[in-house]
Amino acid sequence: MQEPRKDILDFLKTQGFLNEKTVLQDNDSLSETGVIDSITLLQLIDFLESKYKIQIPVEMITPENFDTLAGISQSVMTLKNG
Amino acid sequence: MAKAAHYCKKCVLDSTTPGISISADTGLCQFCEKFTPLSPEKKEEYHARMDALLKSPKKQGKYDVIFALSGGVDSSYTLYRLKKEYPRLRILAVQFDNGFISETALQNAQNFCDLTKSTYLRLALDQSALRDTFSKAANSRDAYPGTAKYRASDICNTCISIIKQKIIELALTTKAPYIVFAFSPGQTDAPFVTLTKPFLVWMRKIFEGNLKAMGVTDRDAYLIDAQCIQPGSPEPEVTIIHPFLVWDYDKPAFKKECIRLGWIDPDLKDHNSSNCLLNAFAIKNHLDKYHIHSYAYDLAALVRQGNMKREDAQEKLHVDVTDASIDEVQRKLNL
Secondary structure (H helix, E strand, O other): OHHHHHHHHHHHHHOOOOOOOOOOOOOOOOOOOOOOOHHHHHHHHHHHHHHHOOOOOHHHOOHHHHOOHHHHHHHHHHHHHO | OOOOOOEOOOOOOEOOOOOOOEOOOOOOEHHHHHOOOOOHHHHHHHHHHHHHHHHOOOOOOOOOEEEEOOOOHHHHHHHHHHHHHOOOOOEEEEEEEOOOEOHHHHHHHHHHHHHHOOEEEEEEOOHHHHHHHHHHHHHOOOOOOHHHHHHOOHHHHHHHHHHHHHHHHHHHHHOOOEEEOOOOOOOOOOOEEEEOHHHHHHHHHHHHHHHHHHOOOOOHHHOOOHHHHOOOOOOOOEEEEOHHHOOOOOHHHHHHHHHHOOOOOOOOOOOOOOOEOOHHHHHHHHHHHHOOOOOHHHHHHHHHHOOOOHHHHHHHOOOOOOOHHHHHHHHHOOO
């Protein structure tokens, strides 16, 4: 699970302007902490699809799966190991 | 002493903007360093998908497309080209009246609806409440996340979020399968967005949180009607399309085409908007609060993609703080 987590954090630092000093816990809400909005979320999905060569089904894009580092990492691993 | 600005040697971002770093090795900002242009194959794939969607849309309701029409040059051209390429489309063009739309933009919108035989809808909400909401946006700090702050001013984020919420609501209630926004390739990366109920519930919740953070108490009027997305309501069958991620974005060429078709260039001093009188004030307000020009990120992306000349983007980033519209807006917003 470490690999997607690091890639997601790197993406958020470059594309999402996640401050270097911000410490994100695995279960922090990315939308409520102001790290992402709907457009960044779509960019993140696009990034994960090309990075991990996966297709993320639209019905999977829910707050449970995509609003936390843990949820996104788990979703990516599930799809990757399909 | 103020820090010296280091400009990205490719786009228009500079090191004095919070969050932007310029590499000492490459001279590029973090976005230009990671930028990969869209391949011709990918663009062709997008085109084929847009054709497949729009050539023979499912006839679910009275309209095939709910179109966000500002009356500015981008949306006027998109409406015209959409109808030219897909003549069978039944389009409801929605112009959101935020109380600051120029008379010329109102006229342009109606003229282009006549030209394209689209149905025109002027969407007006309570003007006094809207002014109060824009005033709260102007006085707010950090109501929107860092990412949104780079994409638009707090005032424009509020306005465009209301438009998105109400346009989605219209698509759901009229059973229109498509929504079209004329966002530039600097404003979005995704040519197609399929809407699902959980995603809409989530987006509604996020915008409600932004409004709450600004101190807006009467929020329901700005949000998707909760009944449309409550448990048990039909699953949305709506896709958002951004045609400018499929077509070439050659603004001088399509502006010329629009003028040929009767589009009137408004007499606004603001370089970044051809329809909204709020815009110049919104830019200044954002610069004062965050030291971020709310168009810098979009314009930088257009330059990076080769869709705009660097010097043209630099000119657009010039802020005329003496613009008379700024005083007028401040007065109207009681600021």
